[in-house]
Amino acid sequence: MSNGSQHKTGNIGSMFDSIAHRYDFLNHFLSLGIDRYWRRKAVNLISVTHRNCDILDVATGTGDMAIAAMKLDPVHITGIDISPKMLERGRQKINKKGLSEKIDLLSGYSENMPFDDNRFDVAMVAFGVRNFSDPVKGLMEMYRVLGRGGLIMVLEFSKPDKFPLKQFYGFYFLRILPLIG
DSSP states (O other): OOHHHHHHHHHHHHHHHHHGGGHHHHHHHHTTTHHHHHHHHHHHHHHTTOOSSEEEEETOTTSHHHHHGGGGOOSEEEEEESOHHHHHHHHHHHHHTTOTTTEEEEEOBTTBOOSOTTOEEEEEEESOGGGOSSHHHHHHHHHHTEEEEEEEEEEOOOOOOSTTHHHHHHHIIIIIHHHHO
């Protein structure tokens, strides 16, 4: 990783460490609950072709996507994230739900994952690509660890460009978010 990428990664990790205790609330509140809907939708799409397989959840945070992917009856789910405090919150949620035999959360970078080539059947990331220090390198790493016939699923918000969503988005992110976050 370049020095610029390391600096960005460090800043992002520190920022997520500082909000880990309220991240789930903020994520659901600030997205108006849409994040939950899209996670379910993504899992449903994955289920069409990939069930009972090994899954990688990149930028897992507090593990919401990994937990949602349990609907796929996975062999195992491995989550990876750069924020120790987010991972700690995720492990608490996973333990509380009795899922620690099926889901492991590890500390690591999306751009340099500690996994063998062709290791996973599904590699997924939900609302995390925007926080990769190098999005192209992170996506290439996901491809590297994906086995033949595997699936990459990227779930990410985009900035709307059509009326009235564009205006609502601008108002919400410029006027409402600063008051909350």
